[in-house]
Amino acid sequence: MSSDNGGIIGVVNDPTSTVASGVWQQEEQYEAKVNGTWPQRALFTTNSARFETNTYLNKASTSSTSGNTKTFTISFWIKRGSLATGDNQFPISFYQDSSSRISIAFLTDNTFIAYAAVSGVDKMNFTTNRVFRDASAWYHIVLAVDTTQGTEADRFKMYINGVQETSFSTATYPSQNQDLTINTNIYVGTYDTSNNFLSGYLAEFVYIDGTALDQTSFGVSNSDGVWTPIPYTGTFGTNGFNLQFENAAALGEDSSGNDNDFTVNSLTSVDQSTDYPVVNYATLNPLSNGSKTTLSEGNLVSTGNTATDSGMSTVTLPIAFSGKWYWEMKITGSHVDYPKAGIFKDWETVNQGTMNGASGGAFQLNAYIQKGLSTLVSSDGNISITAPANDNIIMYALDAVNGKFYIGNNGTWYNSGDPTSGATGTGSVLNLTSGNINMIATHEYNGSKSNWNFGSPPYAISSGNTDGNGYGNFEYAVPSGYYSLNTKNLAEFG
Numbered sequence: 092m093s094s095d096n097g098g099i100i101g102v103v104n105d106p107t108s109t110v111a112s113g114v115w116q117q118e119e120q121y122e123a124k125v126n127g128t129w130p131q132r133a134l135f136t137t138n139s140a141r142f143e144t145n146t147y148l149n150k151a152s153t154s155s156t157s158g159n160t161k162t163f164t165i166s167f168w169i170k171r172g173s174l175a176t177g178d179n180q181f182p183i184s185f186y187q188d189s190s191s192r193i194s195i196a197f198l199t200d201n202t203f204i205a206y207a208a209v210s211g212v213d214k215m216n217f218t219t220n221r222v223f224r225d226a227s228a229w230y231h232i233v234l235a236v237d238t239t240q241g242t243e244a245d246r247f248k249m250y251i252n253g254v255q256e257t258s259f260s261t262a263t264y265p266s267q268n269q270d271l272t273i274n275t276n277i278y279v280g281t282y283d284t285s286n287n288f289l290s291g292y293l294a295e296f297v298y299i300d301g302t303a304l305d306q307t308s309f310g311v312s313n314s315d316g317v318w319t320p321i322p323y324t325g326t327f328g329t330n331g332f333n334l335q336f337e338n339a340a341a342l343g344e345d346s347s348g349n350d351n352d353f354t355v356n357s358l359t360s361v362d363q364s365t366d367y368p369v370v371n372y373a374t375l376n377p378l379s380n381g382s383k384t385t386l387s388e389g390n391l392v393s394t395g396n397t398a399t400d401s402g403m404s405t406v407t408l409p410i411a412f413s414g415k416w417y418w419e420m421k422i423t424g425s426h427v428d429y430p431k432a433g434i435f436k437d438w439e440t441v442n443q444g445t446m447n448g449a450s451g452g453a454f455q456l457n458a459y460i461q462k463g464l465s466t467l468v469s470s471d472g473n474i475s476i477t478a479p480a481n482d483n484i485i486m487y488a489l490d491a492v493n494g495k496f497y498i499g500n501n502g503t504w505y506n507s508g509d510p511t512s513g514a515t516g517t518g519s520v521l522n523l524t525s526g527n528i529n530m531i532a533t534h535e536y537n538g539s540k541s542n543w544n545f546g547s548p549p550y551a552i553s554s555g556n557t558d559g560n561g562y563g564n565f566e567y568a569v570p571s572g573y574y575s576l577n578t579k580n581l582a583e584f585g
Contacts, residue, residue: 149277162302174201191208279353332347372575375404414580417573426537484500
């Protein structure tokens with residue numbers, strides 16, 4: 092069989108560095124790779140936006156613009172930050188006033204609600220039975236509403252990670268042909284301008300005016316069965332919008348072609364993130380930090396919040412005994428002696444129940460630096476250093492292949508370390524144990540603050556360095572052979 096597109100052993104197209112079409116013979120593919128003409132893996136450039144208290148997008152009422160008040164779709168990807176405890180958290184709300192609105196939120200018990208009221212009367216209310224407390228994961232949520240449908244169950248559908256949600260503690264369907272206050276003031280990241288702010292990341296945020304669509308318009312299962320975003324290629328309707336967060340200087344820019352841009356409130360270019368459903372970066376874990384520390388900025392900033400007790404925060408992606416990994420941490424905060432930050436080299440043996448008690452509990456990091464302390468503490472032997480201070484950026488390199496751990500400061504590795512020295516372990520500050528799980532952790536106390544960069548920093552970077560796969564945004568050069576902590580790299584090297 093042959094054709095212009097190749098076939099099994101047919102005519103082939105000449106490849107370029109970005110395009111190769113047809114089915115290729117193994118030898119031809121090999122030659123193209125050798126000659127440097129076989130397309131390389133494209134770097135993933137899709138972004139998210141990181142929301143926190145008082146940061147949100149808003150768009151004024153569209154009630155003067157013709158739109159559909161009966162049929163619409165909302166689709167977005169979300170990675171949660173600090174979990175709801177005092178207030179509900181709103182990815183989006185359509186707010187005419189307190190009596191006429193559409194509210195989409197994670198409630199304080201971490202269930203999820205889609206609610207609508209008109210003139211003080213409930214018209215739609217769906218609250219999930221399940222809770223959403225996994226801050227390491229991206230959730231895809233699709234809400235499809237079409238009140239013109241004769242069958243009640245077809246008027247509202249919710250899809251989460253590609254599967255229709257059917258288990259609700261409350262399930263109130265809208266009546267047929269019910270008008271909802273959809274074309275009104277829109278807030279992304281809050282309920283209104285004053286409370287119920289979202290903590291976390293949003294990506295691929297799409298609103299379709301006039302069409303109720305299912306999950307297949309926005310996602311697909313990949314070869315591993317993981318639900319993955321795909322570009323939406325349909326129409327958006329009059330008031331529809333598509334927030335891709337690609338323009339750091341204008342995070343409210345609409346990519347739908349409708350120019351339904353949002354006003355940006357307190358979000359800056361630093362809040363543009365490369366943490367994305369396909370390239371999911373490590374963060375600190377709100378399930379581990381307890382009440383002694385407060386997490387913010389997409390779980391990348393840990394702050395000590397008590398003058399009597401200290402507390403620990405760990406990361407969402409522990410490191411097994413493979414791969415080589417790099418990350419950074421910037422010291423800020425008001426405490427003169429904290430944070431102290433490093434790793435446990437045998438996480439399974441740590442009494443995790445004591446992590447957030449008086450003085451941090453009965454445990455000890457195996458290797459760490461501490462603000463104001465002129466000693467790098469290691470269970471293999473302490474090292475004299477210049478005491479770290481505010482605005483220092485600490486570098487960490489963990490070589491799980493050779494069982495070595497390195498720490499540096501502002502571009503220089505402590506102990507004359509060389510993370511590329513392999514089994515020699517030149518300047519390594521800690522020998523790791525083969526087969527053990529290594530856990531990154533930070534210890535805070537009374538106003539201390541650590542700002543973590545696993546590849547998508549919560550602070551401005553003055554230089555900008557990526558790993559060998561093109562991932563990450565680091566202040567200092569990533570040692571050769573080391574990679575940032577995200578799911579793409581872990582799948583390849585972890």
